[in-house]
Amino acid sequence: MDYFFQIFSKAINLILEADSDLFEIIFLSLKVSLTALFFSCLIGLPIAALCVIKCFFGRNILIIILNSLMGLPPVLVGLVLYLIFSKSGPLGFFEILYTPTIMTLAQFILIVPIIASMSIQVLEQILNEYEEMLTSIGANKKDIALTILWDARFPLVTCVLAGLGRALSEVGAIIIVGGNIAHHTRVMTTSIALETSKGNLELAVSLGLILIFLSLSINATVSALKKLSKEFSYD
Amino acid sequence: MRKFFLKVIIFLCSTFNSVVKSEDKFIIIQSTTSIRDSGFYEHIQKKFVEDHDFEIKVVAVGTGQAIKNAEKCDADILFVHHKPSELKFVRNGFGVYRKDVMYNEFVLIGPKEDPANIRNFKKIKLALEKIRNKKKNFVTRGDQSGTHKKELELWQQINQEIPNNFENWYIETGAGMGSSLNIAVNKNAYILSDQSTWLTFGNKKNHKILLKNDPPLINTYGIIPINPENCPKAKNDKAEIFIKWLTSKEGQMQINSLQKNGTQLFFSFYAF
Numbered sequence: 288m289d290y291f292f293q294i295f296s297k298a299i300n301l302i303l304e305a306d307s308d309l310f311e312i313i314f315l316s317l318k319v320s321l322t323a324l325f326f327s328c329l330i331g332l333p334i335a336a337l338c339v340i341k342c343f344f345g346r347n348i349l350i351i352i353l354n355s356l357m358g359l360p361p362v363l364v365g366l367v368l369y370l371i372f373s374k375s376g377p378l379g380f381f382e383i384l385y386t387p388t389i390m391t392l393a394q395f396i397l398i399v400p401i402i403a404s405m406s407i408q409v410l411e412q413i414l415n416e417y418e419e420m421l422t423s424i425g426a427n428k429k430d431i432a433l434t435i436l437w438d439a440r441f442p443l444v445t446c447v448l449a450g451l452g453r454a455l456s457e458v459g460a461i462i463i464v465g466g467n468i469a470h471h472t473r474v475m476t477t478s479i480a481l482e483t484s485k486g487n488l489e490l491a492v493s494l495g496l497i498l499i500f501l502s503l504s505i506n507a508t509v510s511a512l513k514k515l516s517k518e519f520s521y522d
Numbered sequence: 523m524r525k526f527f528l529k530v531i532i533f534l535c536s537t538f539n540s541v542v543k544s545e546d547k548f549i550i551i552q553s554t555t556s557i558r559d560s561g562f563y564e565h566i567q568k569k570f571v572e573d574h575d576f577e578i579k580v581v582a583v584g585t586g587q588a589i590k591n592a593e594k595c596d597a598d599i600l601f602v603h604h605k606p607s608e609l610k611f612v613r614n615g616f617g618v619y620r621k622d623v624m625y626n627e628f629v630l631i632g633p634k635e636d637p638a639n640i641r642n643f644k645k646i647k648l649a650l651e652k653i654r655n656k657k658k659n660f661v662t663r664g665d666q667s668g669t670h671k672k673e674l675e676l677w678q679q680i681n682q683e684i685p686n687n688f689e690n691w692y693i694e695t696g697a698g699m700g701s702s703l704n705i706a707v708n709k710n711a712y713i714l715s716d717q718s719t720w721l722t723f724g725n726k727k728n729h730k731i732l733l734k735n736d737p738p739l740i741n742t743y744g745i746i747p748i749n750p751e752n753c754p755k756a757k758n759d760k761a762e763i764f765i766k767w768l769t770s771k772e773g774q775m776q777i778n779s780l781q782k783n784g785t786q787l788f789f790s791f792y793a794f
Binding site for chain 1: 563579596698724
């Protein structure tokens, strides 16, 4: 037990002495994951809205697929992307292997299903409440979609945060496609994996603590904003 | 609102483009973890960038995987430590040639209490035989890395079959050197490691080197430029510049000057 606490006290010291290398890693983590999150919302939320308001062919199958893709193993995503974007792979000419771009792509693939699936649940509920009213005033499908997306914005934030959580904590995919190259594709989670394998457990734990702190502050900010905007909207 | 989104997209695209533009100022080395974990590349890069205009990006995986990645053209240089595999790589047309760069040695790590009682042995093969006969825990990486291949060669040279991973004492981790060392330390097990990874490893606890300085334990590192005939995009000219520098007097002296707690980690192959 003593050993355990020693690690934590050392970790806190390391955080207090944070250097530019550490900030570089944190910044890249945030850049990759937030970009992936942005594009996932751009694709995932419209898919969810479409699934909810329209009865197109294969809709149920799409929902089932999205639901099961929530548990997509990151290592598999990394491996498949690696094979596709390897220089001898079909899309190798893009030359994005071992760059932050492909790491973003990997995280995008991992979190689109999460955001879409969870949003479908949320939107369905809202639609149940609103549908009659909206159709009675003659709203078309597009208006309905926009209305429920807007009115569900607070519960949707939770879906988006779940996606961000997955992106920030993921290591299996990005270590394969990014290569964990120092100063180029090294992020929080791959650093933790690296330092653990080097036996530098204190450093690994302190990086983990920073990661937790990071997602804690993101969540706190969002929930503060949520509260603030709710107060305003009730005026 | 729409304008805002448009601006965000343009901003994001431009940040990506900046990544793409800087593309040509580097070479990619597929390398073993042991060379990276020892801080070798930071040490080398420091000197190398002084009079060169490109830098080195290192992807560190096990030797087996590094070779596979290099065969797929995802590298400009292959820098690993299993000579037979390296020669085969060149023979099959994936590399231009193989050049020796440096060496150190493999060491047998074990718990201080030494349950198989091998600490006075001078020959690695006798030690492995005894560990096997006494069925004391032994961790193997099982990932086709250079260290794993070396270990398999040793088992074979003892003229016995390679131990079966169904046996309780023979623990196959399927992980890199450092992760396997972490497991060996906690399982009270013996393990074969390259010297540099062990010396730079931070979680030694109760383990120490029990056997070294046996000729079969030599660990040589060879470097191979990727064949541009096979991989047209391989940056052969830059690769040649780096290899020439690394095997020059300046590069070899830089290799020799890398130390950890006063112990030299790698030894230059060429004397000047």
